[in-house]
Amino acid sequence: MSDVTITPRKNGPYRVEGPIKLVDPEGNAFTVNEPVIFLCRCGHSGNKPFCDGTHKTIGFQADTKAPTTAATE
Ligand code: FES
Structure with missing residues (x-):
């Protein structure tokens, strides 16, 4: 782990x-x-590799979800 x-x-x-x-x-x-x-x-930070909050002003959209597994039998 x-x-x-x-x-x-x-x-x-x-x-x-x-x-x-x-x-x-x-x-x-x-x-x-x-x-x-x-x-x-987002690739737009002025302080890469760190986030500087620019993603908020450019409207960055990404809602990454981990895949889930469906219960199967
Ligand atoms: S500035 Fe790019 S994720 Fe925050």
């Missing part, structure tokens, strides 16, 4: 909770001092 939980928020960012290490493409670590961070999912 993972200690990290990633939750796509409705019409918003990825909420990431748990002990994480976030690095750039060269492997340099971002300073993450919070137990929960929000990563941009």
Whole structure:
């Protein structure tokens, strides 16, 4: 079981909770001092990879749901 939980928020960012290490493409670590961070999912943040709230002003729409399995016999 993972200690990290990633939750796509409705019409918003990825909420990431748990002990994480976030690095750039060269492997340099971002300073993450919070137990929960929000990563941009809309692609319009001015502070990528973090969400800066821009998704609200651009009307970003995404309601990601995990697939559920129907009970079958
Ligand atoms: S998801 Fe918030 S700015 Fe992109």
